[in-house]
Amino acid sequence: MSKFELYNINLKSLSAEKQTFEFDLNEEFFKKIDSPEVQKGTVKAKVIVQKKSGLFELTFKLEGDVLVPCNRCLDDM
Numbered sequence: 487m488s489k490f491e492l493y494n495i496n497l498k499s500l501s502a503e504k505q506t507f508e509f510d511l512n513e514e515f516f517k518k519i520d521s522p523e524v525q526k527g528t529v530k531a532k533v534i535v536q537k538k539s540g541l542f543e544l545t546f547k548l549e550g551d552v553l554v555p556c557n558r559c560l561d562d563m
Contacts, residue, residue: 492509493515497542500535500537509530511550526553527552532547
């Protein structure tokens, strides 16, 4: 099982209609991405997928807060 399996979207099985997927990105997710820039947060991610001939159009809507270090003093912001 991959560490991002919860966030996979099987594009092959989608119909031509718009499909909406929602994910809650929390501290567990941000630990998995192993990024020093974003350490903590809670983000609601909405992914809208439209299957078109030969391609997929994806729209991402993100809403929430993340904790990042300041570039100057390295305090959390």
